[in-house]
Amino acid sequence: MSLVDQLKDQMKVAMRAKEKVRLGTIRMALAAIKQVEVDTREALTDEQAIAVLTKMVKQRRDSIAQYEAANRPELAEAEALEVQVIETFLPKPLTEEEVAALIDATIEQVGAASMADMGKVMGALKPKVQGRADMGAISSLIRAKLN
Structure with a gap:
């Protein structure tokens, strides 16, 4: 449905x-x-x-x-x-561990090495976490990993 x-x-x-x-x-x-x-x-x-x-x-x-x-x-x-x-109509939110695992996998997938690749990581990650996690928080976690 x-x-x-x-x-x-x-x-x-x-x-x-x-x-x-x-x-x-x-x-x-x-x-x-x-x-x-x-x-x-x-x-x-x-x-x-x-x-x-x-x-x-x-x-x-x-x-x-x-x-x-x-x-x-x-x-x-x-x-x-x-x-x-x-x-109640949104998917179940992701846990912090699940978010961290998705970020790590996406960084490896797109081959990101620096902050210049932040857009690639965000673009690949957004469809996976849409409605299940706060994109602002995810953005700061990606920044921390890429720095």
Whole structure:
């Protein structure tokens, strides 16, 4: 079952259970995916849908930080609930050991020797970890290994 189909099924479940927050978040995710499909004029693959959901999680985490800085805990809590709902549709996150192993394997695979090869490593690694790890953290780990 594709990710979009899972979202639609869970939307129906949330409607029946009268879970307003979950329903609203799932509808928002489906709308974001549909917007990308309309913009690109093609149906999204699961990997592309995961990228959309990952972007949504990142945006919400940024909002949480801003709301907490502005002393608005009720808004930060609402965003945190949305993050929890979206994360249920993302793949299981990678552990630190798995990330380190993937980085080492990718560095060997592309033959990276210096910081000049950072783009090659990131380009090869991104599809493998999309939605499963924070690309900012991975970038700093690659920098540490290449220096």
